Amino acid sequence: MSQTPSTTTSSTRAPGAPATRTVSLYDEPGPKTRRNIRIWSAVVILILVGLVVAGLLQFASKGQLDADRWTPFLSWPIWEYLLVGLWGTIQAAALVAVLGGVLGLFLALGRLSSVRPIRWISTAYIEVARTIPVLLLIYLMLFGLPQLGLNFPLIWKLVIPLTIANSAVFAEIIRAGILGLPRGQGEAGISLGLSRWQVSRFVILPQALRFATPSLVTQLVSLVKDTSLGYIVAFTELLYRGQVLSSFNHLLIQTFVVVTLIYLVFNGALSTFAARLRVRPSKRSARKPDAAATVPIVGRPGLDSV
């Protein structure tokens, strides 16, 4: 479900903007338009400030802005407590990324395989896993399977459902990367006498993966967000730690605002990294940078074969 933040359409000809998007939707504003823009800017700022002030007044009226409700979050022990949670988030996300990535790679190859049963199984798995809520799988792990005597360690109750769901998305992203390659690449490999497996291994995948990297990083953001379901499993990750902390200090709003901000900063950094990869692909990537603008299909899992 990751959308691709691609290059900006909106920016006027800003100096230093990538050469791929020099076309603007509108002309350089003249004096009249500039005045209108200034007026509208003022209106928008007034509305936004009004909203913020209204919110703050509402918070203040219940004493939620009192200093003693926020100062605890300046102390190191609380941060240490929350950062342990963030570490749990990172661990779970890393496990899912590795397991889901490997599984997704094989599923992508399977879906493009020329062997029919493999193709069918991979396609069926991807389509099923993409359309079942992760929470349902987690409930199955938590409350369903133990009834059958299957009880996994805590972290796996989170990681297995997330891997099932995310491997399907990874598979679709990698498949889009493979399909985005010129046909000639594979054909050239075959004509050189490489086997199909060798073509995949040495020709297709190295290029396709590089091609799909920005979308994979974007999916990583979505994956980190998914680990917040550890809250339900009671796995020690950021949101669950926030929950425990808030039931301890009774600072519900403050705790969850801080937790939200930590997610925002952490994922924001990842998103920025993905956006940078997208605008300026690495030097070794197969395509010219301006091709990046034409690949919104990457990371937009196709529904063609539902």
Add this chain to the structure above:
Amino acid sequence: MDIFVDSAGPLLSAIGTTVLMAVVAGVGALVLGTLIAAARISPIPVLRGAAFAYVQFFVNVPLLALLILAVFALPDAGIIMPLAPTAVLVLALYEAAYVAEAVRSGVNTVGNGQIEASRALGFTLGQTLRLVVIPQSLRAAVQPLGNVMIALTMNTALAAAVGVVELTSAANKLNLVEAQPILIFAAAGLVYMALALVIGLGAGRIERKVAILR
């Protein structure tokens, strides 16, 4: 199969809740998301910045954290709403960011030459958008929007975590009574798949109808 017949009432109403949440939140997200996408390509820098910040915020923060914040924490600040509408509101706000991204990716597919041509013909910004850009970009955005709607339907399940009795929560409750996990969760999964299939097929149909053959 008896267990489904015996508790058909609660199950059906739970499915109804899920569908209703998806539809209301979906419509809300579509409207709000389109407005945000419009703000992102507007000539007013402040509006662009605000829309960008909105999208960045909701794309980077987990839905569950927002749901918990809205349902459990905001009442402390005197902001109290009924449970299900709160969940729907949060869901709509959250998915609106993805809708905005999908619509914007549609805008990106409109060729530069077309925009240049319309400007060369002396179209104003409003005319360029209304007559050239939007008709094409909405068509290109159908499939991505379908995917966002599917994700939204899956995300209604998270409302179960804050106490809304919808399909996932009902399936869980039924299982705690009947202890038939595989059967019950598979059935719930099938309902979700059916919903996703309906959305996917619908999006495919709309796309075929409006697609521009190039």
